[in-house]
Amino acid sequence: MDAIAARETIIERYRQRISLGKHVRLYKRELEELIHGFINTLETIHEPERIQAACQNEIELLEEGYPRPTLASSYIPRYRKAIAEAIATQKLPSSKHRYLHHQRLTGLPQERDEHWALTFFKYSQEQYEHLDHRQAKTNRKRLLNLQKVNPWQYLDTLNELLLATGKFAARHRTIAIVGFTGRRFGEVVARGSFSLTSHPYLLRFEGQQKSERDGYDIITLIPAEIILMHLERLREMPELKPLAAMQGQELKKAINKFDVQVNRECDKLLMKPGVMPPLDGKEHVTIHNLRSLWGAIATFLFCPPEQHEYAFLQHYLGHILESSATGHYFRYILVDRQGQLLQQKGVKLQDIPPLPLLEIENASEEVDEAGFDTVDPSLDLSPEQQPQDREVTLTAPRQRNNEEMNTEELQATLRQDWLQEIEQVKQELRSDWSEQLTTFKQQIEQQMTTLRRQLQPEAVQELTQEIDTLKTELDQAQQEKQEIAAQLADAQAKLNSFRQLLLGNEEVKKEVEEQPTERKTKESPTTTTQRRRRAPGKAAQRAQIIFDAIRAWNDQHPDDTLAFSPGLLETIFKVHRKAAKEFCQEFQNEIEDHHAEIGVERLLTHNKGKDIDGFKLFAEAFQ
Incomplete structure (x- = not known):
């Protein structure tokens, strides 16, 4: 799939999620692909009018799924950073112009030299002021609800x-x-x-x-x-x-x-x-x-x-x-x-x-004194x-009348109080460490006792006998399996001979040729190989869907996040083991990035006790 087709696929999925009311509109990798494709588009155009149109179209695309405050604070800065990096590495052709910029806080004019893409890929000053006003209203509401x-x-x-x-x-x-x-x-x-x-x-x-x-x-x-x-x-x-x-x-x-x-x-x-x-x-x-x-x-x-x-x-x-x-x-x-x-x-x-x-003192002339009277x-x-x-246990200095002491005496007394408090904290820490060390020693001693008991000759002999018994049972099961297979093969041969006597060789041959496709396939090594090659492709597609679903679930359930692993694909969603492992290897970086975002510490235990059944129902919407 070329870059243009890949971008169109991402946009199609993006709009589909919007229509379904999905919480996640664009995943991180999809946004990166959109930005990469946009930079490629800018490489092919030089006229200010075309650059402006491309920037406006991209912003309108983002506005389909995200509110303007979110775009202004997060998404537009990501695009602008990518544009600046492309300019710095000379990936984008020179398309600069000089203009007069007025600083938003001071209103002072300033001449700037800027690429047209940076000029157009942002909101207007009036739009930013409107967003600031909305933010100010939110802040005012919180000031009124302390x-x-x-x-x-x-x-x-x-x-x-x-x-x-x-x-x-x-x-x-x-x-x-x-x-x-x-x-x-x-x-x-x-x-x-x-x-x-x-x-x-x-x-x-x-x-x-x-x-x-x-x-x-x-x-x-x-x-x-x-x-x-x-x-x-x-x-x-x-x-x-x-x-x-x-x-x-x-x-x-x-x-x-x-x-x-x-x-x-x-x-x-x-x-x-x-x-x-x-x-x-x-x-x-x-x-x-x-x-x-x-x-x-x-x-x-x-x-x-x-x-x-x-x-x-x-x-x-x-x-x-x-x-x-x-x-x-x-x-x-x-x-x-x-x-x-x-x-x-x-x-x-x-x-x-x-x-x-x-x-x-030096800034007194610049400060609007009336500004604080509101x-x-x-x-x-x-x-x-x-x-x-006011019993603050965190501040040890004792109550004293400052007028009774000079500054040096006060500082010396306070310092002595702080040193006493530090020593008290150290003693508490030593006590905690001592308790932990004692507990740790007890745990080690218990484990060593258990190991000594297990390593006694009687225990070793008992364990060896159990292993020998299991080996014997396994050999018997294997032998029984081989005997059954031989009996089945013998029965099939006798059945074929009996049918030849009844129907003749040609009829038996014709019947074999008209058997269902599954039986023919089972006897065809070439077809079996082809089927094995097709299956992982379908499994990989299903794994991708489940990965998308689990990221959406984690976004909506920050307190009940799930880790993504081959084991989850195989045991919960019945994805073929080999396909599950291959998918996780191919997308290892993305999976690790997502696990870092949700705070996965131990992959093997992260999903323990989580709402797996709820996620399975949730994931059905992605199928």
């Missing part, structure tokens, strides 16, 4: 996860560190660089994933020294240690795989009553939601009462002054155990050294209204 969280219960949960052990310890500790630091998932597990500062609750951070700023200080909800210690241990764990040697697409793929696994644990561990509800309009809690909740708690603990939380969070989230992203991180509101709002700010400032002043400032409560449940 989710309530008790910070003490949430922090207690994070503290438990920070000390997690067992099979999923790396995932649980990652959740805790993301929650305590407010950093993005990829920055915590691999991309970010963290170091101590002179302040007990600030870490120096470099390696921002969305590089708006270079290195800057970030607030930690527990002492920074403890966070750094646990972060270093996290990155040494077997699941994450290989990431340090990865770069580019390899690192991105590995992070995405771990991200799926961590998000699954977020749902299980945080979506408990009273811990962390999902956002308005969402059904699940994701690791990225923790960044918003970090902002609410950081404001409550550390934001000076005289500062507005918007400017405070904009600085510590790492956003530049011109960024509009900060407004998307106001998603939660804090309540006490009785459900009453906690509206005060900076309740912990009296126990710690002052935070460094925000770097806003939100009512947080109210300061009287001492009688202060919450009574």
